[in-house]
Amino acid sequence: MVAGKKTKKTHESINNRLALVMKSGKYTLGYKTVLESLRSSKGKLIIISNNCPPLRKSEIEYYAMLAKVGVHHYNGSKFTRIYPCYFYMKCWLNCYHLMILPCVFVLLTVRN
Amino acid sequence: MVKFLKPNKAVIVLNGRFAGRKAVIIRAFDEGTRDRPYGHCLVAGISKYPKKVIRKDSAKKTAKKSRVKAFIKLVNYNHIMPTRYTLDVDLKDVVTPDCLASRDKKVTAAKATKAKLEERFKTGKNRWFFTKLRF
Numbered sequence: 001m002v003a004g005k006k007t008k009k010t011h012e013s014i015n016n017r018l019a020l021v022m023k024s025g026k027y028t029l030g031y032k033t034v035l036e037s038l039r040s041s042k043g044k045l046i047i048i049s050n051n052c053p054p055l056r057k058s059e060i061e062y063y064a065m066l067a068k069v070g071v072h073h074y075n076g077s078k079f080t081r082i083y084p085c086y087f088y089m090k091c092w093l094n095c096y097h098l099m100i101l102p103c104v105f106v107l108l109t110v111r112n
Numbered sequence: 113m114v115k116f117l118k119p120n121k122a123v124i125v126l127n128g129r130f131a132g133r134k135a136v137i138i139r140a141f142d143e144g145t146r147d148r149p150y151g152h153c154l155v156a157g158i159s160k161y162p163k164k165v166i167r168k169d170s171a172k173k174t175a176k177k178s179r180v181k182a183f184i185k186l187v188n189y190n191h192i193m194p195t196r197y198t199l200d201v202d203l204k205d206v207v208t209p210d211c212l213a214s215r216d217k218k219v220t221a222a223k224a225t226k227a228k229l230e231e232r233f234k235t236g237k238n239r240w241f242f243t244k245l246r247f
Contacts, residue, residue: 039151039189040142041115059193066116066194 031056038063047072117142117153117189119204122197122241125157130183133157134241135192136199138207151189156207156225159183161244162233180233180242182225184211184218199241201228 028037037043038060046064048057048071064071121137135157144150160181165174184207203225211221233242 035190036151039117063194066114066196068114 031060034060035063038067038069041067043067043069045070045072116194117151120198120200121194122199123153123155123192123194124245125155125185125187125191126193127191128185128187130157130159130185132245132247133159133183134245135183135185135187136201136203136241138203139209148186148188152186153189153192154184154186154207154209154212155192156182156184156203156229158229158242162230162242178230178233180226180229182222182229184222184225186212197238197240199232199238201232203228 028034034043034046038046046060046069048060052060061071117137117140119137119139123135123137125131125133125135135155138154138156140151140153141148142151144152158180160179162180163177165177169177186209206224206228207221211217229242232238
């Protein structure tokens, strides 16, 4: 998996695009909503953190393959501060602690 | 971005009495209905898989081993796992949402489904669908 060897540069650019989407687009977080948006063919990109359990990761990848949606393996665990989302992390933080799920973002619209 | 929960899609039922059984989507209700306000689909599946037939078997035994028992069910999307396979069987007129209303209708619909599935099994196509999922 090339994800481990991501250079700093591409890392930043993903973050930049994330920042854009968080501000101006739609997204959902969490396993259940990801599946819902995949089934209703609303999702355009899925970001999976690297501490996602492998079975769940494979499942999401399979759904994404059926839906022809891109999957991005984020080089960081759900606990890494994703800078553009920091503001949102504050309100989603509770959800993570309660759900104990790895964070799986679905970006519903990506402007660029 | 492609809708994949469409009629003729082969799925695996994950929950309930038929967990682990393969089924095919007959009709998908993405928006849900008044009774079921969630995404669900009408599936027809195999409740008892046909057994393995060997060369030694007589014609009578082959016939007995190739029997299929079918089920018809409305399943929540959360309780099925879609696969990349499809099954092109024309069950649209046989299996309808109102055939689940009464027990007799359900039984006749299941029998008709069984006949169609058996016929498909005997042609040797869609072999994946008629093999039991081992878990």
